[in-house]
Amino acid sequence: MSDSSPLPPVRLHSEAELARAALSTPSLSRAARLARWAGPDTRVDVGGSLVEEQLPAAVELLGLTGDDAAAWASEAWRVAVDTGLVEILDEEDGTVTAGEELALLTSGSPHDVLTVWLAALETVVADAGVPDMDGLVAALDAEGEVDFSSLDWDPEAEADFLDGVLGNLYLLTAGEDGPGDGTVPLPALAASMIVPNDMGEPSNDVLEQVSDAMMRLDDQFRVLEPIGIVEYQPVDEALMAEADDEPATPVDDTDVSRYGLVRLTPLGLYGLRARLLEAGYTAPAVGELVDKGADVLLDSTSRFPQAAARAETEQWLARREPLAAARELLAAARGGDAGAPLRRLCCQQALSLVGTEAEPALREVLDDPELGGLARVWLSERDIPGVPAPSQELVFWLTIDTVAAQLAAEGNSDELRALVEGLAAQHSGFFTAAWRVEHPATADVLEAMGRLHPDKKIAKAARKAAFKARSQHGI
Numbered sequence: 001m002s003d004s005s006p007l008p009p010v011r012l013h014s015e016a017e018l019a020r021a022a023l024s025t026p027s028l029s030r031a032a033r034l035a036r037w038a039g040p041d042t043r044v045d046v047g048g049s050l051v052e053e054q055l056p057a058a059v060e061l062l063g064l065t066g067d068d069a070a071a072w073a074s075e076a077w078r079v080a081v082d083t084g085l086v087e088i089l090d091e092e093d094g095t096v097t098a099g100e101e102l103a104l105l106t107s108g109s110p111h112d113v114l115t116v117w118l119a120a121l122e123t124v125v126a127d128a129g130v131p132d133m134d135g136l137v138a139a140l141d142a143e144g145e146v147d148f149s150s151l152d153w154d155p156e157a158e159a160d161f162l163d164g165v166l167g168n169l170y171l172l173t174a175g176e177d178g179p180g181d182g183t184v185p186l187p188a189l190a191a192s193m194i195v196p197n198d199m200g201e202p203s204n205d206v207l208e209q210v211s212d213a214m215m216r217l218d219d220q221f222r223v224l225e226p227i228g229i230v231e232y233q234p235v236d237e238a239l240m241a242e243a244d245d246e247p248a249t250p251v252d253d254t255d256v257s258r259y260g261l262v263r264l265t266p267l268g269l270y271g272l273r274a275r276l277l278e279a280g281y282t283a284p285a286v287g288e289l290v291d292k293g294a295d296v297l298l299d300s301t302s303r304f305p306q307a308a309a310r311a312e313t314e315q316w317l318a319r320r321e322p323l324a325a326a327r328e329l330l331a332a333a334r335g336g337d338a339g340a341p342l343r344r345l346c347c348q349q350a351l352s353l354v355g356t357e358a359e360p361a362l363r364e365v366l367d368d369p370e371l372g373g374l375a376r377v378w379l380s381e382r383d384i385p386g387v388p389a390p391s392q393e394l395v396f397w398l399t400i401d402t403v404a405a406q407l408a409a410e411g412n413s414d415e416l417r418a419l420v421e422g423l424a425a426q427h428s429g430f431f432t433a434a435w436r437v438e439h440p441a442t443a444d445v446l447e448a449m450g451r452l453h454p455d456k457k458i459a460k461a462a463r464k465a466a467f468k469a470r471s472q473h474g475i
Helices: 015-023 026-037 052-062 069-082 100-107 110-128 133-138 155-174 186-194 204-227 253-259 266-278 294-301 306-318 322-333 340-351 356-363 372-381 392-410 414-426 430-434 442-452 456-472
Strands: 086-090 095-098 183-185 230-233 261-264
Touching (some): 015 026, 015 110, 026 052, 026 069, 026 100, 026 110, 026 204, 052 069, 069 110, 100 110, 110 155, 110 204, 110 266, 155 183, 155 186, 155 266, 183 186, 183 253, 186 253, 204 230, 294 306, 322 340, 356 372, 392 414, 392 430, 414 442, 430 442, 442 456
Antiparallel strands (some): 183 261, 230 261
């Protein structure tokens, strides 16, 4: 995911819901239990980890079993230390006590709880990028230190890879065109990091890289799941029965679940958005514009997917009296700049959510050359009597404005192509009159119509009209 990638707005759960979810995650709840358990007899080494003799007691306290029990207990302790749930009193003596942050989990606000959880998330994400214990043990040198050069492991590259994977998972989850239930097959997620967008059939070398990435991600998501950011169905162990027999990238939809499935949770969406904001990305969330002016609302929602734009607008309107809101929206929709047509389209969509209490505001702009057509449409759709018929000049101006807005919103889409064909079919003399329309986007709109219309004769007429429009305005 590049720094320039536009991030879609996300709909977050309330902080209260998210805080409850954070408190119930295994990683944070285990860390909190260890923090309450820590006392005068608890000892840590110079790195702040529990001394080996105390790990069995920590494992028992947490009710952990299996070969990885000690590793999970050690991670829970690291989370407790890194989040301030445990404070190291004396590094030389290795003495500890409960930290100030521990009280926040029971008496703090939901925001306080989430702040602690976010700190825990950073610890767990960092741990997910570290090779497993078997790899570390194998890399020990004669002095008992880890020889990182023998691991074929670049910590910075590994961190960047995992950040990229989580960023892609965020995009797939947040985007309206993503999978319906938010579940992403692990091969697809791995491929999103390895396979170039313009590659047709992946080569064997690329497929092998995807397979290697899948295995890395399988290990990493197993580590990440206890912090609550994902729900993960691991790769089927039967596929890894032989250590040297790595699974190939599946192509059969019926067995894709055996290769791992991952889904970002609501808490994960919150956490990854916080990390993206910290990294300098613009990561909007629905509801952030409720206190902003109509100008900000229209400019921002013009870049939102349709459902998110509607949700944001509904929240904005809920804070305002309908008539005042309509007047503010109409005032913000004025302008002759390049973005004005799209603002007016967004204004029209916002006003569709307002009741008839807004009628006076729409009547006030009936004679406005930029808003009169929009106002007539709104009033007519509600069967409000006494709406004056538009002049032909206004009809053509509104048509140019509408096409300009669609061009800005969608580019050369199928919907716009259908609109262009419909306009040319309904008005036989459209291009004869359209080039005279006093609208800043007239020439650009006619040029686009010439590019989009499939009939060569009509397309030529549109291009000729665009030329006349540019000549008229000395462009």
